[in-house]
Amino acid sequence: MTDAPSYGFDTLQIHAGARPDPATGARQTPIYQTTSYVFRDADHAAALFNLQEVGFIYSRLTNPTVAVLQERLATLEGGVGAVCCSSGHAAQIMALFPLMAPGCNVVASTRLYGGTVTQFSQTIKRFGWSAKFVDTDDLDAVRDAIDENTRAVFCESIANPGGYVTDIRAMADVADAAGVPLIVDNTTATPYLCNPIAQGATLVVHSTTKYLTGNGTVTGGVVIDSGNFDWSASDKFPSLSAPEPAYHGLKFHETFGSLAFTFHGIAIGLRDLGMTMNPQAAHYTLMGIETLSLRMQRHCENAMKVASWLEQDERVDYVTYAGLPSSPYYERAQACYPKGTGGLFTFAVKGGYEACIKLVDALEIFSHVANLGDTRSLIIHSASTTHRQLTPEQQEAAGAGPNVVRISIGIEDADDLIADLDQALTKACG
Template identity: 75%
Template sequence: MTDKPLGFDTLAIHAGAKPDPATGARQVPIYQTTAYVFKDADHAARLFNLQEVGYIYSRLTNPTVMALAERVAALEGGAGAICCSSGHAAQIMALFPLMGPGRNIIASTRLYGGTITQFSQTIKRFGWSCKFVDFDDLAALRAAVDDDTRAIFCETIANPGGYVTDLDAIAGIANEVGLPLIVDNTTATPWLCNPIKHGATLVVHSATKYLTGNGTVTGGVVVDSGKFDWSASGKFPSLSEPEPAYHGLAFHPALGPMAFTFHSIAVGLRDLGMTMNPQGAHYTLMGIETLGLRMARHVENARTVAEWLEADPRVEAVTWAGLKSSPWHDRVARIVPKGAGALFTVAVKGGYESCVKLVDNLKLFSHVANLGDTRSLIIHPASTTHRQLDEAAQVRAGAAPNVVRISIGIEDAADLIADLDQALNAATV
């Protein structure tokens, strides 16, 4: 190895992975164990005091899961990472050290429907709240910040519509007001975008999607940039002050850039228990090895299919940001220069009923509540993922009743177009 920084595809294969010291196994083994034998009482005490990095109990850390955390952190350019049981778990884990009763976050209106529900309904049970703002209205974003705001949240490429967030502008405001910016990078992946380079404090992923890439795993990851000063404002006492939930340790003064990561393990995973299983981590590690290859094909296919759909008279509109007609096209070169991802929506002439017929008549596309698979996927959000929202909220989220969401896979693009063509014929007659 040299001192030169390693390339993306090299990190995707090697980061976090070393030959197993016991056997020499080249692939990261699945450490299917609950607990780990301490060398002696002093060794155990050092581990619990966070004076030494090691393994205590697999709800906290596990060698297979830790290898995945190190790999994703390396790809995102972060100081550390925590793996969780799902993408939704990752979002709660990201907020947990920052929030308290009466505190709020500000989130983009353009989010996955499940995230909107989590933020508008579920987090109320913790005494937290969320203000939803159009992140293209920077003045409204600034105005929404109050003394109880603790974070700003958005997606790099929003699900379902493929909207590209101006991360530089949002990070600028977060920096002005002294708040962490949390970016969901699931649909972009670190191959298309590193939000930390654009000013993000924390990056969250649903590893269920492109990172694993084959529809076999439910998992999530939180990556910490290590760059935020948790002690500057007094707003984050769990990190800056003695933590009563961990024998009075002041995480940020003691651990600096790794404060958030260690707090999330020692307190978050310990008490919330939203742990990724080692077999899931193993599958995700293998998936990430080909992430760069897959994403290049995903984006290439997305361009081919989106351009074909935009020109089709049976279609009202296509939201892929790589199209010159997209209002977000000018952000692509700056935020996601390798391409606008492979997720977008299609407004079908004939409205709700035509969307249902389109979904029911596709043969190659799979009708599933997922995205980021090697297989091409489709869903009608208004009747599924976003059905809990009223129509106005569906429209704001990019999931109007006449819209289907498409996740383009890595099949032959000509076959995908042929399948859409015959299904559109059936849907719009």
């Protein structure tokens, strides 16, 4: 496509990055199920390996099907480039990898998916990295947590599981003042509801497994680069600003400019970490993105209807959906997320832990799975599953207390979903 930024979202979600296959004329992007690619000659191969020419070498690094997905996601998010990988968790490591070194830390929101909290609080210690968790509604706490060893600030646009909405612009201002990038996980909102880069984010990550694919078939992740950060402004990011020994002293930022982070993600990150997205997964995700805006509209409409019903039910203590006027995040949501606040939220069941377990087991339409963002409606009791590894204090901070269930509202008939919740609540609460 030419002049792609002039097109609307609905057009870009179908066409960005895709062109008819030059060999066959196939209109849908083919699945290039190949490990390697034939070089034109020895000079061509050398130029590719020296990063002097862009092309395909080996599918751990680049693949034509995955490349289309990368271009589409970068376009939809307003970035300059993207690197797809094997999962959302892989994307988080890929985002941090060029920034961090032993002794460095990331300042992270307390309102994160439980698996992310575990990855940041436990796993990254093995790299010599650490995380400081703060309430990102308290901007002074975020500022105070940033020190000379901080290399990034990390948050979710709409938090999983509670559906809390983040003031990304305010977070970006804090990160900018400290000279560090803001990384925003935009999985729950998707680029249809939220554009973190337009609000000041440096990097955007997704679990493409969720709303982007939308059909529960494949896992994947992506890191999208805004191209706006000056990696050479300080000595904090030598992987991007200093000579790279593996490429004969090449300096990524000096050589590739706004695409430095993207090139590093492929040439170093995928080369050495190997967190590769397979081409079939990319194909499923490309097909899912073609209907993203339509699905997100329905997710939001259904979620609002179900959340409003739950809020009035006497068997429910509270509902966290930010689209409700009663939510403390309502005004922020209206200002920052005018198209809606997604399909994910939690509600607390009177009767506590045991009632939640009974509720989950009694539902018929809702699927009890560890996933979100599907066309199907999903439910999980986070405290006993996705957030089980956290302390009770961490669970409460993340909005995943023992009396809380998380629901991901699908695109079914909303009245059917309400009826299913009604009968299950009756069984759960006696």
